[in-house]
Amino acid sequence: MLQAAQRSEKKTKGKKTAPHERYLEAYRWMLQTRVFEDKLASLYRGGLITGGVYVGRGQEAISAACGMFLQKGDIFAPLIRDQAGRSAFGEPLIDVARTYLGSRQGPMRGRDGNIHRGKPGQGQLAMISHLGAMISVTVGVLLAKKFKGETGFVGLTTIGEGGMQSGATHEGMNIAAVEQVPLVLVATNNHYAYSTPNDREFACTDLVDRAKGYGFEGYTVDGTDLAACLDVIGGAVKRARAGRPPQLVVASVLRLAGHGEHDDASYITDEIKREPFAQDCLKCAEKVIVDLNLADAETLKKWRDEAAAEVENAVATAQKEAAPEAGEEDWCAISMRHLVDQIP
Amino acid sequence: MSITYLEAIREAQAKLLRDDDRVFIYGQDVGGNFGGAFKATKGLAKEFPGRVLNAPISEDAMVGTAIGAALQGMRPIVEMQFADFSSIALNQILNNAGTHYWRTNIPIPITVRLPSGGTKGSGPFHSQSMESLYAHYPGLVVMTPATVEDAYTMLIEAVAIDDPVVYCEHKYLYYHLKADRLPTEGLPIGKAxxxxxxxxxxxxxxxxxxxxxxxxxxxxxxxxxxxxxxxxxxxxxxxxxxxxxxxxxxxxxxxxxxxxxxxxxxxxxxxxxxxxxxxxxxxxxxxxxxxxxxxxxxxxxxxxxxxxxxxxxxxxxxxxxx
Structure with missing residues (x-):
């Protein structure tokens, strides 16, 4: 499974990384994400999180790969199931814990409770729930960088097979190709849009076939295979950075959770759970690590313990912090205070 | 010399492009030699190469692109061909641009120009006035200039404002309204x-x-x-x-x-x-x-x-x- 990754050596965050080192780094982001999201799910079930919890179980490999090849100056516009990619891109766990637990010190200050968080000033855009909307926003950031004469940058944004069916996605993909910006769009087909299976979502043979129609270059990847994800995403990022047309990568996985933690996902059939794409990418990656002896059992345990400690620490910190107070909120939706409408 | 409401809008944009490198215009048919369905950008693509760009018929993506560019410090002006078509971009204007400052503390300085209102013979899809709809949502400034002078100074102000502005220009006034000269300053924004x-x-x-x-x-x-x-x-x-x-x-x-x-x-x-x-x-x-x-x-x-x-x-x- 590692052969593909071993063939290509790519720069990660400015330094040369050997393929097995990158594999292990990505694995650790996946592991931390799994441990963290299991914790969030248990907090949710215990009634300690208000609002929804949305996890990326089963999608950690493709998501981590998305964050691994982006550098300072690049743009990442993640979506609902991208904790692994967000972490790999540089989002601190404490930002996530503070957001979900409603700390006033979090990046969203209690104004948003889960996945819409972002730090646009640091290249991580703040998604909205309306699917496809962030594609053209990413295009705009990249276009402005072109206007300003910057070079060598790339933008990566993600979507699911559900979001691939929206009008905004169509407009966004088209305008990306018209403007010839260095964009990578990673579409992860987890086979369900909430409860709706693929056959009620689209009727084409493979979503990657759409690439040609938009003037993108298209690739598919097995989202359960971390090495393949690193290889294909790494290649797409490299090509976009080098000035090739926008890149579409379609990954295949099964969502190994509900749409959110409120959802028992009873609609996912036993038949689909036996498909190859239904494998757990984290377990697959662990098997590779053990089979190829990339790390010993003791190291794997140490990493798991470290992830658990980091997660506990972030959650404990956020839980101690004060919640936002309505009386201290300025209730002002625009930045130019003198223009605020004083509605009686 | 006399100048129309429409010419004032064109002149304001010419001044903005001349004075501020961050400004660009994005919209259907605004570029090339065409200069927009109503000629509000006539000659600007030639005078400011690479800064007055034709966009595909993708109102949602036009505004999305402007939002992204604004995040990079640009001051985009989006021209909707008709206000009516901005309904396609409602999501980006209301849910993305209008919520962004509140959510992230980073404002989105875009100006969306809406050729608004009725002229006879234009029918149900080329005549709408949408200011009330935009005003209903938080996070936006909604301008409705009624004079040549305001059309000019308020558009310049719109681009200077750090928050998203919906600028409703009235198509009936484009040719009917004339002034002797353009003002150097107007009343403050928000003042009737x-x-x-x-x-x-x-x-x-x-x-x-x-x-x-x-x-x-x-x-x-x-x-x-x-x-x-x-x-x-x-x-x-x-x-x-x-x-x-x-x-x-x-x-x-x-x-x-x-x-x-x-x-x-x-x-x-x-x-x-x-x-x-x-x-x-x-x-x-x-x-x-x-x-x-x-x-x-x-x-x-x-x-x-x-x-x-x-x-x-x-x-x-x-x-x-x-």
């Missing part, structure tokens, strides 16, 4: 203007309906009745103080707007005046809007669908009788 002083009745209005209202005021003056006309200039923020001060002088309020009648800017003005200044009113406040149907094509129907000097005069007369 007393377009005509009076003592018997206050008409609060904006955009093209200002001129219908002024016509009525002139007509009534011949009978010795003095109507005060307030031009809101921006429907959001809404200058409640200026409106209340006028109603305090006249005791009577009529609100006139061209958008559909359910809710909206005129209803908002009446709600504020009755809540804050009930004691100032000598008669129940009234309002006139377009009818609650899609906008008709035929001039006979269209001229009856929108408020006009005739219907405004009737309403004003009833109010003055009370």
């Amino acid at each position: 203007r007393i377009a005509r002083e009076g003592r018997d009745l206050t008409i609060v209005t904006y955009s093209a309906m200002l001129h219908e209202s002024l016509t009525v005021a002139e007509e009534f003056a011949n009978e010795g009745l003095e109507i005060e006309v307030v031009d809101l200039r921006t429907v959001k923020p809404l200058d409640t103080d200026t409106v209340l001060a006028s109603v305090a002088r006249t005791g009577r309020l009529l609100c006139v707007g061209e958008s559909f009648p359910w809710g909206g800017a005129t209803a908002e003005v009446i709600a504020r005046v009755t809540a804050e200044g009930f004691h100032l009113l000598d008669a129940a406040p009234a309002r006139i809007n377009a009818k609650d149907t899609p906008i008709p094509y035929h001039p006979n129907l269209w001229s009856a669908h929108r408020p006009s000097a005739k219907t405004i005069a009737e309403k004003a007369r009833n109010l003055l009788r009370e």
Whole structure:
């Protein structure tokens, strides 16, 4: 499974990384994400999180790969199931814990409770729930960088097979190709849009076939295979950075959770759970690590313990912090205070 | 020399492109030699190469792209071909641009130009006035300039504002309205203007309906009745103080707007005046809007669908009788 990754050596965050080192780094982001999201799910079930919890179980490999090849100056516009990619891109766990637990010190200050968080000033855009909307926003950031004469940058944004069916996605993909910006769009087909299976979502043979129609270059990847994800995403990022047309990568996985933690996902059939794409990418990656002896059992345990400690620490910190107070909120939706409408 | 409302919009954009490297214009048919469906960008693509760009028929993606560019410090102006088509971009304008500052502390300085309002023969999809819809949502400034001078200075201000601005320019005024020269400065944004002083009745209005209202005021003056006309200039923020001060002088309020009648800017003005200044009113406040149907094509129907000097005069007369 590692052969593909071993063939290509790519720069990660400015330094040369050997393929097995990158594999292990990505694995650790996946592991931390799994441990963290299991914790969030248990907090949710215990009634300690208000609002929804949305996890990326089963999608950690493709998501981590998305964050691994982006550098300072690049743009990442993640979506609902991208904790692994967000972490790999540089989002601190404490930002996530503070957001979900409603700390006033979090990046969203209690104004948003889960996945819409972002730090646009640091290249991580703040998604909205309306699917496809962030594609053209990413295009705009990249276009402005072109206007300003910057070079060598790339933008990566993600979507699911559900979001691939929206009008905004169509407009966004088209305008990306018209403007010839260095964009990578990673579409992860987890086979369900909430409860709706693929056959009620689209009727084409493979979503990657759409690439040609938009003037993108298209690739598919097995989202359960971390090495393949690193290889294909790494290649797409490299090509976009080098000035090739926008890149579409379609990954295949099964969502190994509900749409959110409120959802028992009873609609996912036993038949689909036996498909190859239904494998757990984290377990697959662990098997590779053990089979190829990339790390010993003791190291794997140490990493798991470290992830658990980091997660506990972030959650404990956020839980101690004060919640936002309505009386201290300025209730002002625009930045130019003198223009605020004083509605009686 | 005389300059039209439309030329003022073009001149404002030329000045913005000349003075500020961050400005670019994005919209359908704005580039090349064409200069836009109404010629509001005529000659600008040639004068400012690479900064006046044709966009595909993708209103959602046009605004999304502008939002992204604004995040990088640019000051995009998006031209909608007609205000009506901005409904395709509602999601980006309301949910993305309008929420961004609140959510992330980073404002989105985009200006979306909406060629608005009715001209005869334009029908249901090329005549809409959407200011009330945009004003309903948080996070946006909504401008409705009624004069050549305001068209010019307010567009320059719109681009300077750090927050998203919906700039509603009226298509009927494009050619009908002329001024001798362009001003160097205008009233502050958010400040209404007393377009005509009076003592018997206050008409609060904006955009093209200002001129219908002024016509009525002139007509009534011949009978010795003095109507005060307030031009809101921006429907959001809404200058409640200026409106209340006028109603305090006249005791009577009529609100006139061209958008559909359910809710909206005129209803908002009446709600504020009755809540804050009930004691100032000598008669129940009234309002006139377009009818609650899609906008008709035929001039006979269209001229009856929108408020006009005739219907405004009737309403004003009833109010003055009370």
